[in-house]
Amino acid sequence: MLYDANGVSMCAENRDFAGGFMKRRNEKDSCGRDRSPISLVLLLSEPRFLDANLLTKLVEKAWAPARSSVEGKSPLLTIHADGGKFIIQNVDSPYFDQPQKVAAEMRELRLRKVVAEHRAWLSVEFVESDQLEPSAKIYQMIGKLIAELCDSDCLAVLAPATGAINVYDDEIREGLCEKDPAELLNNFIHAPVVNISQADPRMRQAVAEAKKRWPEFVSAFENRSADQLFSIRAPFGDGEHTEFMWVGVTAIENDMIYGMLGNEPVHVRGMNAGETVKVRVGDMNDWMFTEGKRMRGGFTIEAIRQAGDKT
Numbered sequence: 668m669l670y671d672a673n674g675v676s677m678c679a680e681n682r683d684f685a686g687g688f689m690k691r692r693n694e695k696d697s698c699g700r701d702r703s704p705i706s707l708v709l710l711l712s713e714p715r716f717l718d719a720n721l722l723t724k725l726v727e728k729a730w731a732p733a734r735s736s737v738e739g740k741s742p743l744l745t746i747h748a749d750g751g752k753f754i755i756q757n758v759d760s761p762y763f764d765q766p767q768k769v770a771a772e773m774r775e776l777r778l779r780k781v782v783a784e785h786r787a788w789l790s791v792e793f794v795e796s797d798q799l800e801p802s803a804k805i806y807q808m809i810g811k812l813i814a815e816l817c818d819s820d821c822l823a824v825l826a827p828a829t830g831a832i833n834v835y836d837d838e839i840r841e842g843l844c845e846k847d848p849a850e851l852l853n854n855f856i857h858a859p860v861v862n863i864s865q866a867d868p869r870m871r872q873a874v875a876e877a878k879k880r881w882p883e884f885v886s887a888f889e890n891r892s893a894d895q896l897f898s899i900r901a902p903f904g905d906g907e908h909t910e911f912m913w914v915g916v917t918a919i920e921n922d923m924i925y926g927m928l929g930n931e932p933v934h935v936r937g938m939n940a941g942e943t944v945k946v947r948v949g950d951m952n953d954w955m956f957t958e959g960k961r962m963r964g965g966f967t968i969e970a971i972r973q974a975g976d977k978t
Contacts, residue, residue, distance in 0.1 A: 704792055704793075704827050704828055705792065705793040705802055705805050705828065706790050706791060706793065706809065706827055706828070707790065707791055707809050707810065707824060707825070707826055707827075707843075707848055708788055708789070708790040708824070708825040708827060709788060709789045709790070709816060709817065709821050709822075709823075709824060709825075710781060710782070710785035710788055710822045710823040710824075710825065710835075711785060711786065711787040711788055711820045711821060712784065712785060712786060712787075712820045712822055713787060714786065714787040715789055715818075717744070717755070717757045717789070717816075718741065719739065719740060722737050722744055723736075723737045725812065725816060726746055726748065726815075728815055729808075729811040729814070729815045730748055730808060730811065730812065733749045734748065734749060735747060735748035735749070736748075739755075741757040742756055742758050742759070743755070743757075744757070750796055750797040750798050751793065751795070751796040751797075751798075751800070751805075751808075752793075752794040752796070753791060753792060753793055753794060753812075754792050754794055755789070755790070755791055756788075756789065756792070757789045758788050758789070759786075759787050760786075760787065761785055761786060761787070761788070762785065762825070763782070766782055766783055766785065767783055769782055770782040770783035776933050777834045777933055778823065778834060780933060781822035781823045781834055781835075782823070784822065785822050785823070789816060791816070792809075793805045793808075793809065802849075803847050803849070803850075806848050806849045807846075807848070809848065810843040810844065810846070810847075810848035810851075811843070811844055813843055813848070814840050814841075814843040817835065817840050817843075821835040822834070822835055823835050824839055824843070824848075825852075826848070826849055826852045826853075828849070829849065829852070829853060831849075831853050839851070867970065869969075869970035870970045870971075873953070873966040873969070874952045874953065874966070874967060877951070877952060877953045877964065877967065878951070878952070881948070881954065883963070883964075884897070884899070884954045884956060884964065885919060887956055887963070888919060888956070891956075895956060895957050895958070896915065896956060897915070897954075897956040897957075898913045898914060898915050898929060898954065898955055898956070899913070899916055899924055899953065899954045900912065900914070900952055900953040900967070901914060901924075901946040901950045901951050901952065902950060902952070903928075903932070903935055903938060903944070904935060905936045905937055905938075907934075908934040908935050908936075909935070910932050910933060910934065910935050911952065912928060912929060912930055912932065913928075913930060914926040914927065914928055914944055914946060915927045915929055919948075922947055922948045922949070923945050923947060923948070924945065924946045924947075924948060924951060925943070925944075925945050926943075926944060926945075927941055927943060927944070928940055928944050952967065953965065953966055953967040953968075
């Protein structure tokens, strides 16, 4: 069975379990010295058409009112903007030399899937500038352009300097426009998904505890404040696959729980994050809610984390 580890974004302290960090590719400067590139990479599901005219329009939208010029053609284009030089690589082959091998080493199943399935990549990399600019500001420029380059073929966003990688979604795109992308990718990790057997004794014990203490959740929900968050986890399937996913609870009536699906399924078809769902109380296998800065419940999280550590 597939389980996601929690119902909220994970912080960087959990990155090893989430599988959201990868080995960095060795990069060299023009003198052959090791360097950490200031760049971001989009993993794509298919090769992308990109020429100088189209890129010019995207640069103007992302970096206005900066003066800029674009030259070259795919797979390598160059941007000059306000004294800075950037290169765009648009490559119609996988980013990793052995994507299947890299994917197999990843513990987080969503990332494993997109790394294995990507067929092309596109990157924006800072080369040089006649002004001394902090890397955070350069990353912000790159983030805004990468956001303009994002489309339906985007699978993941990677920061080569740190190895941080995240499955692409609209929240990531918004963050690229508004925040320091390096910090965003280092600290925003989707709730990880791992394989774990329902017969695992740690899981069975955790589920039993959650069901036993279900009245605590109901009581807290009935007396909730506006700033509290309540979630339960339950199985969802399509006849072929079953995944246990978190649901943000909006109502509890008799033996039914109503809410919104908290994450995109890995394999289950016909369901999407944010859609309204209902779950029988008897099918719930974990719950949690916020209480100030504390989180209550989440009984299965440690069992799933331990399972992830063994994969």
